[in-house]
Every structure is written in structure tokens, then in C-alpha cells.
Amino acid sequence: MSVVDVTKMWSRDGGSQAGLKNDRFYRQYTRTTAYQVLVDDPDTDINAVENAAGIPDVGDLYPGSNIVRVLRKIPTKISPILWQVDVEYEGDNSLYLNRPIIRKGSVTSSEPIDQDWHGRAICNVNGEPVEGLSRDVTDTSITITRDFLYINDDLILDYHEATNSDVWYGYSPGRVRLVNHQAEQIFANEQTTVGYWKVTATFIARRGYRVTPDKAWYKRYRNEGFYVKSGTRIVRAVDDNKSPVTRPILLKADGTRETNPDNAFFLHSQVYGSLPYNALGFL
Numbered sequence: 001m002s003v004v005d006v007t008k009m010w011s012r013d014g015g016s017q018a019g020l021k022n023d024r025f026y027r028q029y030t031r032t033t034a035y036q037v038l039v040d041d042p043d044t045d046i047n048a049v050e051n052a053a054g055i056p057d058v059g060d061l062y063p064g065s066n067i068v069r070v071l072r073k074i075p076t077k078i079s080p081i082l083w084q085v086d087v088e089y090e091g092d093n094s095l096y097l098n099r100p101i102i103r104k105g106s107v108t109s110s111e112p113i114d115q116d117w118h119g120r121a122i123c124n125v126n127g128e129p130v131e132g133l134s135r136d137v138t139d140t141s142i143t144i145t146r147d148f149l150y151i152n153d154d155l156i157l158d159y160h161e162a163t164n165s166d167v168w169y170g171y172s173p174g175r176v177r178l179v180n181h182q183a184e185q186i187f188a189n190e191q192t193t194v195g196y197w198k199v200t201a202t203f204i205a206r207r208g209y210r211v212t213p214d215k216a217w218y219k220r221y222r223n224e225g226f227y228v229k230s231g232t233r234i235v236r237a238v239d240d241n242k243s244p245v246t247r248p249i250l251l252k253a254d255g256t257r258e259t260n261p262d263n264a265f266f267l268h269s270q271v272y273g274s275l276p277y278n279a280l281g282f283l
Contacts, residue, residue, distance in 0.1 A: 002039065002040055002041075002044070002048070003037055003038070003039055003044070003048060003049065003052040003053070004038045004039060004040050005036075005037070005038040006035055006036070006037050006038075006052050006053065006054035006055060007035065007036045007038075008033065008034075008035055008054075009033070009034040009035060009036055009084070011034075012032060012033060012034030012086065013032070013033055014031070014032045015029065015030050015031035015032060015089070016029070016030045017029055025093075025097055026092065026093065026094065026097060027092060027093045028090075028091075028092040029065070029067070029068045029089075029090070029091050029092065030068075030088070030089060030090050031062045031065075031068055031088075031089035031090075032086065032087065032088055032089070033056075033086075033087045033089075034084055034085065034086045034087065035052075035054065035055050035084070035085045035087070036078075036082065036083070036084055037049050037052050037055070037075075037082070037083040037084070037085055038081060038082055038083075039081050039082075039083065040081065041081070042080035042081060044081075046075055049075050049083045049085065050073045050075045050085055052085075055073065055085055055087065056070050056073075056087055057070065058070050058071070058072070058073065062089045062091075065089075065091065067091040067092065067093055067095070067096070068089045068090065068091035069089060069090070069091055070087055070088070070089055071088050071089060071090045072087075072088045073085055073086070073087050073088075074086040074087075074088070095147060095196070098146060098147050099146075100144050100145065100146040100282060100283060101144070101145040101146070102142065102143070102144050103142075103143040103144075104140060104141065104142055104143075105140075105141045105143075106138050106139070106140060106141065107138070107139050107140075107141045107204060108136050108137065108138045108139075109136070109137055109139075110134045110135070110136055110137075111134055111135065111136075111137045111209060112132075112133065112134050113133050113134060113135050113209070114129060114133075114222060114264070115210065115264075119210070120262050121261035121262050121264050123261040127259075127260075127261050128247065128261075129222065129224070129250070129261060129264070137209060139204050139205060139206045139207070140204070140205040141202060141203070141204055141205075142169065142176075142202070142203040142204075142205060143200060143201070143202045143203075144200070144201055144203070144282045144283070145198065145199070145200045146198075146199060146281075146282055147196050147197065147198055147199070148196065148197045148199055148281070149196055149197070150197065151183055151197050151199060156178075156181055158273075158275065159178045159275055159277070159280065160177075160178050160179070160181075161272055161273055162177070162178075162272055162273035162274055162275040163175070163176060163177050163216075163217050163272050163273075163274055163275075164176040164177075164274075164275070164276070164277040165274040165275055165276050165277075166276045166277060166278050168277035168278055168283070169203075169205075169283060171205050172213050172214065173214055173274070174213060174214035174215060174216055174217065174274070175205050175206055175207070175208075175213050175214075175216045175217075176203050176204070176205050176206075176277060177203065177204055177206070177217055177272065178201060178202075178203055178277075178280075179202055179203065179204050180201065180202040181199060181200065181201040181202070182199070182200045182201075183197045183198070183199045183200075184197065184198045184199075185197055186198055199282075201280075201282060203277075210266075211268060215268050215270075217271070217272050218268040218269060218270055218271070219268065219269045219271050220266055220267070220268050221266065221267055221269075222250065222264050222265070222266055222267075223250070223251045223252070223253065223258075223264070223265040223266065223267050224248040224249060224250050224251055224264075225237075225248050225249070225251060226244070226245060226248060226249070228249070228251065228255065228256060228257045229254065229255035229256050230256075234255070237249050237257065250263075250264050250265075251265065252265055253265045
């Protein structure tokens with residue numbers, strides 16, 4: 001029991017091309033071909049017929065296309081020794097359009113505070129700053145999924161340690177940071193050796209706590225300590241009894257003592273770098 005001959009049928013070639021009403025660039029393609037298979041035994045197994053040499057395998061590309069592949073093969077027995085195998089192809093250009101999937105939400109964290117809602121320093125009745133208080137701060141989370149032909153792990157790690165230096169997704173420089181990413185490598189079929197990466201990245205857009213937007217991710221802390229500037233010297237701060245203080249005292253911007261807690265001076269330190277987020281290619 002064997003296949004004697006495989007002949008492509010010119011009369012069965014066909015196909016279709018379709019789009020979407022709300023997407024003029026999207027295209028979905030179907031193609032059909034058929035083959036006549038001549039066998040030498042009426043009992044030839046159907047598997048031998050549909051897998052005969054010369055008939056495309058499931059997953060093979062349609063000639064001249066890099067996106068339309070064999071989806072199914074349909075063998076039909078025409079006579080005791082003659083079969084017809086219809087081959088159906090399907091594919092679309094969604095991978096090449098590669099539009100991002102964007103999800104937005106909110107994320108809340110508990111952050112230490114040193115001022116109340118009205119901007120007054122939080123102190124006890126003696127004017128001493130109160131430590132250990134916090135409140136919920138809510139930021140915007142932006143999760144984007146997109147396909148890439150390749151990824152650079154070290155470059156992504158650099159972005160984890162940097163905020164946006166450019167205007168990204170409408171957010172001014174300094175407000176956005178990449179906080180998480182996941183990548184999954186996908187292959188079209190078992191024969192494909194070069195796949196693509198489906199990457200999902202989460203960004204946090206922060207307003208910042210009592211800072212300008214460009215310093216949203218800076219560390220903010222009171223200017224205080226155990227030493228004060230006295231003329232050109234820096235000396236240990238003392239209390240009303242002339243004894244060295246046992247708790248940090250507030251300092252002015254010039255390092256001298258600040259006695260009014262409502263005038264507390266705050267310092268800001270940059271702890272993340274700055275990189276152009278549009279160069280990441282997620283949008």
C-alpha cells in the first residue's frame with residue numbers, strides 16, 4: 001500500500017483577504033489549494049495520503065508569504081485509488097502591526113510623613129518633630145505588553161535604576177520609573193528556531209510628596225542633626241542647659257539652628273539615574 005503520484009490541482013486555488021471596520025491596517029488572510037493523490041491499493045491508510053510527499057505539512061508557509069500557514073488538511077476519497085486533499089491556510093499581520101496592550105491602574109504604598117495636609121510640621125507640644133508617622137500615597141501604574149524580536153537584559157536593568165529623562169506617555173521628566181518586567185519567548189511552531197519575545201512591563205508614574213515633579217523619585221529628608229554651624233565653625237548643638245542634645249535638631253539651609261518647626265528645611269537626594277524612556281519602544 002503506497003502513494004503512486006501527487007498532483008497539485010490548479011482549479012482549487014483560492015483565498016480571501018479581510019480587515020476590520022475600526023482598523024484599516026489589519027489584514028487576515030486565507031488560502032486554499034488541493035492535491036490529487038493516486039494510490040495503488042484501495043486500502044491505503046488515510047495517514048499515508050494526507051502526509052504524502054509533495055503535500056505541505058501543517059504549519060508550513062504559503063508560497064510567497066511569511067505569515068500565512070497551513071492550518072488544516074482535509075482528505076476526501078474520490079474513488080478506490082484516488083484521493084483529494086484540500087489544504088487550508090490562515091494568517092494575519094497582527095504581529096507586524098505590533099500594537100501595545102496598555103492597562104492602567106493605581107498602586108498604593110505607605111510612606112513616612114513629616115508634615116500634615118496643610119504643610120505644617122508634625123511636632124509635639126514642645127516643638128519636637130514626631131517620628132514614625134506615615135500615610136497612604138497613591139501612584140498610577142501603567143502595564144504595557146508588546147512583542148519584540150529580541151531583548152537586552154542589561155539595558156532593561158539599567159532602566160530599572162532610572163527615571164524618564166523625556167516626556168513619556170504624557171508624563172514630564174522624572175515622574176516615571178520601570179518597576180517590573182516579564183518576558184516570554186514564543187515560537188510559531190516546532191520548526192521555527194528564531195522566535196519573538198512577548199514582554200510585559202510595569203511603570204509607576206509618581207507625583208511625588210511635596211516636591212516638584214522632576215524630583216518625584218528623589219529621597220526627601222529634613223535638614224537636621226546633632227551639629228550646628230556657628231560662624232565658620234561646626235559645633236555640637238546644646239540644649240537650654242548647655243548639655244549636648246540627645247536628639248537631632250532642625251537646621252536652616254545654611255546649617256544654623258532652626259527653632260520654628262513650621263520652617264523645617266528639607267533636602268532632596270537623587271537615587272536613580274535618568275534615561276530616555278521613548279527609546280524603550282513600548283509606545
